[in-house]
Amino acid sequence: MTKRFFCGIFTFYSSFVCYSFGELTMIKYYKADDKEQLLYKETWFDEKRKVAIVHYGKVGYKGKVEEIPIETKNANDDFVHNFCKDCESNGYYxxxxxxxxxxxxxxxxxSELGNKRDLWLKDKVQEYLKDHLGxxxxxxVDGFDMGQKKLNIFCKVVDIEKAVSSIETCLKDYRLDLNQARIATKKVGEINYTLKFSxxxxxNFEL
Incomplete structure (x- = not known):
């Protein structure tokens, strides 16, 4: 499985929004094409390998990856600046x-707080979902809670239908108890979750 590092901190980098994980900074852009399909384009700097990585495609599908050799962090700052200008000039936001x-x-x-198998499932589902959704x-993935004989793993997504489909595929492909899972969604501005898969x-669905 390809490892993908995600940011846990929402920050601002110059004049654009970015996400940070340790020293990693990821810049993400989106736009709808002429068929109203959402596209994504993102970049981050692999300091160990000295390359800027650009990942792009249709939301819900594995995209293409390009690697651009860059020697220093300062040089990557210039690359990021140009990347953002190019995205915005092509209608990305x-x-x-x-x-x-x-x-x-x-x-x-x-059990009330879960057994060893439940704890294993918590870690594995988060690990594989981070990779798959990314x-x-x-x-x-944006955290979890456990209690009252329930494990809830929360995800922040840009497309609900694509997210539900991707999550189902991930749980099925990696044999992560899809038959036991319930998947529910909450759109921006909504208060309650709506069950989408069980x-x-x-x-009644309750957290």
Whole structure:
């Protein structure tokens, strides 16, 4: 599995929005094409390998990757500046965190706070979802909670339908208890989650 590093801190880098994880800075842009499909384009600097990575494609699908050799962090700053100007001149825009939708993946726990298998599932689902959602341009994992015999894993996404489909595929492909999972969504401005997927019939969904 390809490792993808995501940012946990929402910051501002010069005049554009970026996401930071340690010393890694990721810049993300989006736009709708003439078929109203959302496209993404993002870049980050791999300091160890001294390359700027550009990843782009359609939201919900694995995109293409380009690597540009860059020797220093300062040189990458210039690259990022030009990357942003190019994106904006081609109709791309940024989506700030307040305009991301929410998706929660819920699993029943074996006990009030979970057993070893539940803790393993918590870590593995977050690990694989970060990778899968990221490389498909959909979004990122944004934490979890455990209690009352439930595990909830929260994701911030830019497209709800693509996110639900991607999550189902990820859980199925990596055998992460899809049949036990419930997937619910909450759009920007909504208060309550709406159940989108459950292998078993559920009358009411609650966190």
């Amino acid at each position: 940024q989506i700030d965190e307040d305009n991301h939708h929410w998706v929660v993946v819920q699993f029943p726990l074996k 490389w498909n341009g959909v979004g990122d 292998h078993k019939k559920v009358d």
